[in-house]
Amino acid sequence: MPPSAAGDQAAVRQMLREVLVGREDPDSFFAMCVSVLGHQETRSQFLAIIKPLSTANIRLHSVLSALYQQYFSKPEDDELELALALSLLEMKDNPMPTPNQSPLQPEVTDDPSSVLLSSKPKSQGKTCTQPQDVPCRGKSALPVQSSSKSKENLPETKTHKAMHVESADHQSLGTSQALRVPVSSASFSVPNATSKSDQTMQEGDVNPSEKPRRPKSRRQRRKAAAQQIVGLARSPSAPPPVLLWFRRDLRLCDNPALIRSLELGAPVIPVFIWCPEEEEGPGVTVAMGGACKYWLHQALSCFCASLEQIGSRLVFLKAGGEGNERRSSLHTLKTLAKETGAQTVLANALYEPWLKERDDVVLSALQKEGVDCEMFHSYCLRDPFSVSTEGVGLRGIGSVSHFMSCCRQNPGPAIGVPLDPPVSLPSPAFWPQGVAMDSIDLARMPRRKDGTIIDWAANIRKSWDFSEDGAHARLEAFLHDGVYRYEKESGRADAPNTSSLSPYLHFGQLSPRWLLWDAKGARCRPPKFQRKLAWRDLAYWQLTLFPDLPWESLRPPYKALRWSTNRSHLKAWQKGKTGYPLVDAAMRQLWLTGWMNNYMRHVVASFLIAYLHLPWQEGYRWFQDTLVDADVAIDAMMWQNGGMCGLDHWNFVMHPIDAAMTCDPYGSYVRKWCPELADLPDELIHKPWACPASMLRRAGVAFGQTYPERIVTDLEERRSKSLQDVALVRKQFQQYVDKRSGCDLVPLPKRLVSKTLGLSHRDGAVVTEGKEFLLPVITRMEFKHQLEDPDADAASNPYNAVLKGYVSRKRDETIAFLNERDFTASVMYEGAQRQERLERDRRRMEGLPPAPSPRGRARRTPTAKDKFSIVPGGAIASTN
Numbered sequence: 073m074p075p076s077a078a079g080d081q082a083a084v085r086q087m088l089r090e091v092l093v094g095r096e097d098p099d100s101f102f103a104m105c106v107s108v109l110g111h112q113e114t115r116s117q118f119l120a121i122i123k124p125l126s127t128a129n130i131r132l133h134s135v136l137s138a139l140y141q142q143y144f145s146k147p148e149d150d151e152l153e154l155a156l157a158l159s160l161l162e163m164k165d166n167p168m169p170t171p172n173q174s175p176l177q178p179e180v181t182d183d184p185s186s187v188l189l190s191s192k193p194k195s196q197g198k199t200c201t202q203p204q205d206v207p208c209r210g211k212s213a214l215p216v217q218s219s220s221k222s223k224e225n226l227p228e229t230k231t232h233k234a235m236h237v238e239s240a241d242h243q244s245l246g247t248s249q250a251l252r253v254p255v256s257s258a259s260f261s262v263p264n265a266t267s268k269s270d271q272t273m274q275e276g277d278v279n280p281s282e283k284p285r286r287p288k289s290r291r292q293r294r295k296a297a298a299q300q301i302v303g304l305a306r307s308p309s310a311p312p313p314v315l316l317w318f319r320r321d322l323r324l325c326d327n328p329a330l331i332r333s334l335e336l337g338a339p340v341i342p343v344f345i346w347c348p349e350e351e352e353g354p355g356v357t358v359a360m361g362g363a364c365k366y367w368l369h370q371a372l373s374c375f376c377a378s379l380e381q382i383g384s385r386l387v388f389l390k391a392g393g394e395g396n397e398r399r400s401s402l403h404t405l406k407t408l409a410k411e412t413g414a415q416t417v418l419a420n421a422l423y424e425p426w427l428k429e430r431d432d433v434v435l436s437a438l439q440k441e442g443v444d445c446e447m448f449h450s451y452c453l454r455d456p457f458s459v460s461t462e463g464v465g466l467r468g469i470g471s472v473s474h475f476m477s478c479c480r481q482n483p484g485p486a487i488g489v490p491l492d493p494p495v496s497l498p499s500p501a502f503w504p505q506g507v508a509m510d511s512i513d514l515a516r517m518p519r520r521k522d523g524t525i526i527d528w529a530a531n532i533r534k535s536w537d538f539s540e541d542g543a544h545a546r547l548e549a550f551l552h553d554g555v556y557r558y559e560k561e562s563g564r565a566d567a568p569n570t571s572s573l574s575p576y577l578h579f580g581q582l583s584p585r586w587l588l589w590d591a592k593g594a595r596c597r598p599p600k601f602q603r604k605l606a607w608r609d610l611a612y613w614q615l616t617l618f619p620d621l622p623w624e625s626l627r628p629p630y631k632a633l634r635w636s637t638n639r640s641h642l643k644a645w646q647k648g649k650t651g652y653p654l655v656d657a658a659m660r661q662l663w664l665t666g667w668m669n670n671y672m673r674h675v676v677a678s679f680l681i682a683y684l685h686l687p688w689q690e691g692y693r694w695f696q697d698t699l700v701d702a703d704v705a706i707d708a709m710m711w712q713n714g715g716m717c718g719l720d721h722w723n724f725v726m727h728p729i730d731a732a733m734t735c736d737p738y739g740s741y742v743r744k745w746c747p748e749l750a751d752l753p754d755e756l757i758h759k760p761w762a763c764p765a766s767m768l769r770r771a772g773v774a775f776g777q778t779y780p781e782r783i784v785t786d787l788e789e790r791r792s793k794s795l796q797d798v799a800l801v802r803k804q805f806q807q808y809v810d811k812r813s814g815c816d817l818v819p820l821p822k823r824l825v826s827k828t829l830g831l832s833h834r835d836g837a838v839v840t841e842g843k844e845f846l847l848p849v850i851t852r853m854e855f856k857h858q859l860e861d862p863d864a865d866a867a868s869n870p871y872n873a874v875l876k877g878y879v880s881r882k883r884d885e886t887i888a889f890l891n892e893r894d895f896t897a898s899v900m901y902e903g904a905q906r907q908e909r910l911e912r913d914r915r916r917m918e919g920l921p922p923a924p925s926p927r928g929r930a931r932r933t934p935t936a937k938d939k940f941s942i943v944p945g946g947a948i949a950s951t952n
């Protein structure tokens with residue numbers, strides 16, 4: 073008998089003694105024999121091993137004999153038998169681990185080809201379906217959770233606690249000798265990846281407090297045996313592990329790199345490397361501000377739990393550092409590959425130019441070392457580096473319509489079907505040693521002098537569920553409710569009419585593809601909402617074209633704009649203390665929850681730029697630091713557009729008071745975030761300075777004490793000044809103004825020029841000047857007009873872009889409401905009626921068809937002179 077076999081026999085006999093004294097049960101003993109001796113040996117030797125019991129303990133002997141008979145009588149579950157046989161064949165070639173190395177390992181099968189379907193997809197309520205006729209990787213023979221549609225009649229269970237072997241894939245069984253028995257790890261406890269002791273836990277470590285439940289039925293016994301065998305299946309001949317490098321793709325659902333790792337049939341080591349220097353890139357990106365870091369911290373901790381549920385864990389590593397000590401992500405990956413023997417690194421691609429550059433370097437350097445590295449596209453719907461303007465040209469670049477035309481004209485690879493989440497992830501024989509998650513210091517809280525912690529994120533914590541499940545729950549809630557109001561009332565700040573999914577999209581806890589599928593599948597197909605995903609892609613495309621987007625104005629003349637340097641104004645804006653309730657409410661919401669809706673972002677951005685004259689970069693940086701969804705590409709694009717120097721000009725400026733008409737008609741938003749104003753009446757809550765002193769007294773409002781004084785009062789003059797400043801720089805830098813159209817000219821990046829040069833020459837869109845290629849871009853009519861009369865005030869400009877509030881579906885309701893309470897409102901109503909009458913008459917006289925009814929339509933004030941924005945007939949403007 074070879075020595076190892078003798079050792080195994082000894083271990084078995086030792087275990088038999090435990091059974092005899094009642095410390096182990098017969099089921100476990102039998103399972104352990106199958107594990108340690110193997111299938112054939114157990115069949116041939118088990119009866120001999122238990123023979124002494126036939127005299128010493130007849131009852132135990134007969135129980136064990138019965139187990140043996142049951143197990144070896146006839147293959148009731150052929151797939152399981154086959155799986156066991158194959159695994160045992162493989163194990164024969166390899167030395168068996170000793171018992172104390174074995175059965176309670178929280179390990180799962182090495183072989184991803186095994187099929188383990190949970191009875192329910194991971195997160196509740198996913199409405200994404202995989203049509204039968206569409207080839208879907210999620211439906212492959214991988215251990216994935218099936219899409220909810222196919223399982224929708226099954227009972228709801230959030231996790232797959234019970235071991236649940238539903239089928240095995242015969243074809244794939246034939247291709248590999250690896251163990252095919254799928255095992256859920258959930259009946260074992262998987263060590264917590266963040267705890268220090270667990271970091272060093274390796275195969276063979278046993279947590280004595282964690283034991284498999286005692287199997288009851290024969291089928292369960294077999295599964296238990298299989299499960300234990302799985303724990304032993306690590307062998308020197310097992311394939312080298314795969315490093316699955318997680319970045320901003322912290323999800324199990326629709327994760328191409330994750331699914332690819334399963335396809336490789338090797339153990340998977342999920343890794344997260346924190347390297348702040350690489351994240352930040354060149355220039356001032358503030359890519360990871362405080363709120364984002366906090367979100368990341370929480371999201372990582374949720375993701376660890378998700379990985380544990382599928383039998384894996386996340387290894388944290390730190391890169392970066394100073395001087396010679398500095399370690400890049402590449403260096404960290406190389407070291408890890410050496411340590412673990414990994415020959416493959418998989419990740420989902422990122423598109424910030426500096427991160428793409430880093431990834432390209434990682435890819436080629438690893439390949440030189442013989443380590444395969446693959447990156448998968450999933451962060452956007454379109455790979456921004458593949459977007460082409462061919463057939464569309466460059467006119468209108470920067471607008472979402474132009475971008476969508478480009479995508480329609482050059483569709484590229486299909487967006488494809490979302491991938492189901494896996495239910496198990498094969499773990500390696502040895503876990504590399506990482507660092508504790510807390511040591512990467514993402515959720516840093518300052519301390520007061522007395523040593524107590526300033527928990528600035530307490531409200532953020534209360535406001536969000538940071539998990540992938542939280543993302544799906546929010547999506548579902550939105551598609552069931554908010555989406556019905558989204559098309560017309562997404563501007564409302566006082567109601568949750570938008571999805572609030574931005575942070576989940578940013579950190580890849582929800583893939584845009586999943587979101588698109590669900591949105592398309594919703595009963596109310598919301599085109600405006602779907603278009604937002606195109607905006608998101610557009611932002612990434614712009615960032616790849618203009619890597620300086622976060623700090624450098626794209627339109628050259630605007631770099632010379634006179635900006636204010638008033639720090640106290642900036643501080644007041646940041647802290648929500650401007651004295652303008654709508655602006656303050658939004659900035660306080662941002663500070664407390666890390667978020668505000670799109671409309672409010674426009675309001676506060678307009679205020680900073682057009683009324684305070686503070687540079688857009690200040691707004692960008694503050695947003696980057698305080699938004700939980702701070703996204704360099706989107707944030708920079710939006711601030712550039714707001715700062716009048718992006719590829720697209722916003723064709724509106726939000727008025728800090730009148731905008732409330734659309735977004736907070738009853739003042740409830742202001743009441744929530746500025747509670748000191750709560751007792752003011754609806755019609756004056758957005759302009760408390762207009763309240764009579766007695767009203768203020770009754771409401772307990774004292775300017776400078778309970779609520780700040782307005783930091784600026786001359787709104788109209790300030791707006792005019794802003795317009796004049798623009799006219800001035802456009803005059804100074806005439807070479808950047810197209811003489812024919814009056815549009816601003818923007819130097820094109822080389823990549824775009826080289827791709828579209830021929831085409832652009834054909835359609836005459838590109839003007840060449842020196843070596844720069846200048847393209848006329850969308851320019852506000854107001855600016856073009858101002859050039860003719862640079863000193864004119866904003867009010868006299870017929871294209872004055874200041875919005876005095878939109879007419880929303882609530883218009884009539886609001887007017888009726890105000891009418892009851894305020895004389896001004898009735899004047900307003902009469903004004904509106906009069907304008908409507910005049911317009912009707914004009915149209916009749918000119919033989920034009922009647923204007924469409926304003927009811928339910930978003931409309932813009934046609935002239936700046938109108939005090940109120942309810943005059944129908946103006947052009948429709950939209951905040952994208």
Ligand SMILES: Cc1cc2nc3c(=O)[nH]c(=O)nc-3n(C[C@H](O)[C@H](O)[C@H](O)COP(=O)(O)OP(=O)(O)OC[C@H]3O[C@@H](n4cnc5c(N)ncnc54)[C@H](O)[C@@H]3O)c2cc1C
Nearest residue numbers: 570571572573574604607608669670673701702703707710
């Ligand atoms: C000055 C300014 C700065 C902004 N900074 C950011 C930012 O840092 N990060 C960010 O995600 N969004 C930013 N936005 C865009 C937009 O305001 C947010 O995406 C939106 O408010 C998020 O809320 P939501 O998920 O409910 O959006 P929804 O309206 O429900 O939209 C769904 C998703 O579409 C995407 N989206 C929506 N609007 C835009 C847009 N205009 N451009 C690109 N993508 C969009 C987002 O990913 C969003 O989650 C900014 C807007 C402005 C005006």
